[in-house]
Structures are given as structure tokens and as C-alpha cells.
Amino acid sequence: MLKYIYQDLVSVVEFLPGGVAMGAVFSVAFFWAVGKRRKRRGEERAAMLPGALFWIYVSVMLIITFFSRESGSRQGMDLELFSTWGINERNNAFVVENVLLFIPYGFLCPWAFKSLRRFLRCGAMGFFTSLGIELLQLATQRGFFQIDDILTNTLGAVVGYLFFGVISTLFRKKG
Numbered sequence: 001m002l003k004y005i006y007q008d009l010v011s012v013v014e015f016l017p018g019g020v021a022m023g024a025v026f027s028v029a030f031f032w033a034v035g036k037r038r039k040r041r042g043e044e045r046a047a048m049l050p051g052a053l054f055w056i057y058v059s060v061m062l063i064i065t066f067f068s069r070e071s072g073s074r075q076g077m078d079l080e081l082f083s084t085w086g087i088n089e090r091n092n093a094f095v096v097e098n099v100l101l102f103i104p105y106g107f108l109c110p111w112a113f114k115s116l117r118r119f120l121r122c123g124a125m126g127f128f129t130s131l132g133i134e135l136l137q138l139a140t141q142r143g144f145f146q147i148d149d150i151l152t153n154t155l156g157a158v159v160g161y162l163f164f165g166v167i168s169t170l171f172r173k174k175g
Contacts, residue, residue, distance in 0.1 A: 004093035005100075015063045022063070023056030030055055050112040057104050064101070065133050066142055075141040084148040098152035099159065102126055106160020110168075119161060126157025 030051060038044070078084075084091050109125055110117040116125055130153035137143030 001089040001093045001096070004090055005096060008093065008097055012064050012068075015068055016060060019060030019063045020056055023052070023059035026055040026059060027052040050108065054108040054112040057108055061101065061105070062133075066136055066140070075138075076144050077138065078144060078146040078148070081147050081151070084146065095148065095152055098149050099156040102130065102153040102156030103160040103163070105129065106157035106162075107164045108160075109157070110161060110164050119158075122161045123154060123158050126161075127154045130154055130157075 027048075031048060034051075085095050086092070106122060106126055109122050116122045127150065130150045133153075134143070134145045134149055138145035
């Protein structure tokens with residue numbers, strides 16, 4: 001299983017430059033819009049690093065899960081819960097990769113957006129983001145719509161949120 005995970009991680013490295021470039025564009029647009037709104041309200045500027053990292057990550061994630069595949073290359077639905085795990089090492093690797101894919105999402109969401117610093121809000125964002133990706137994959141036939149993917153992606157977002165909670169607690173105690 002680790003062999004497959006390693007191979008898949010290496011295969012997505014080629015998408016990093018495009019994802020970083022697209023994320024940089026999203027970041028500039030986001031900070032321009034948020035900066036204008038905050039200036040009108042007389043609020044201080046938002047911290048740029050968390051937001052920029054969030055948009056870069058989202059861009060890379062979209063390229064990996066959506067744009068890296070040909071339209072019509074994959075089609076179908078799997079609505080059976082836990083149908084992916086245990087079939088073979090390849091499928092088990094896909095399950096682990098889905099969890100790993102959303103760990104940064106669960107960490108970056110609450111860091112970039114104060115409104116997502118609550119467990120349920122961050123978990124719900126992970127769920128709805130995953131659901132959106134699965135629906136887009138189904139509509140464009142760029143991936144299978146699988147309930148397991150939504151579950152494992154949401155689990156990854158929750159794990160990332162827990163990491164964020166631990167790290168932010170450690171920084172508060174030091175400061």
C-alpha cells in the first residue's frame with residue numbers, strides 16, 4: 001500500500017507549479033476584494049500568509065482532483081459506504097490518500113478564516129467541499145462519485161482541524 005501512496009504522491013508533483021500559479025492569482029484577487037471591504041469598514045488588514053497558503057492549496061487540490069483528468073475518462077457512482085476499503089492494496093491506498101488530501105484543508109481553513117475556528121463549521125466545510133468535488137467529477141465524468149471519498153475527505157479535514165487546535169494551543173501557551 002505504501003508503494004502506491006508514494007507513486008501517487010510523486011505523480012502529482014507535476015501539478016504543483018500550475019497549482020501554485022493559480023493559487024497566487026486567487027490569493028491576489030481574494031486579498032484585493034477583502035482589503036477593499038476591510039478598508040471601507042475601517043478594519044485592519046487580514047493576515048496574508050494563511051489566506052495565500054489556503055488558496056494555493058485549494059488550487060493544487062482542484063487540479064489534482066478535477067483538472068488532471070480527461071472529461072469522460074471516468075464515470076459512475078458508488079453509494080455503498082465502506083465499499084472501497086479492503087478490496088486490495090490499491091484501493092486501500094486511495095482511501096488513505098483521500099484522508100491525506102484533506103488534512104491541509106482542515107488545518108488551513110481555521111487558520112485563514114476566523115469564522116471556521118469551530119469544529120463543526122470546519123468539518124462541515126470539509127464535507128461540503130468534498131461533496132462539491134464529487135458532484136463536479138460526476139457531472140464532467142472526471143472521477144467516480146463515491147460516498148467513501150466524501151467520508152474520508154471529511155475525516156481528513158477533521159484530522160487537520162485537530163492539528164490546528166493542538167498547534168494553536170501550543171502557541172497560545174508560549175505567548
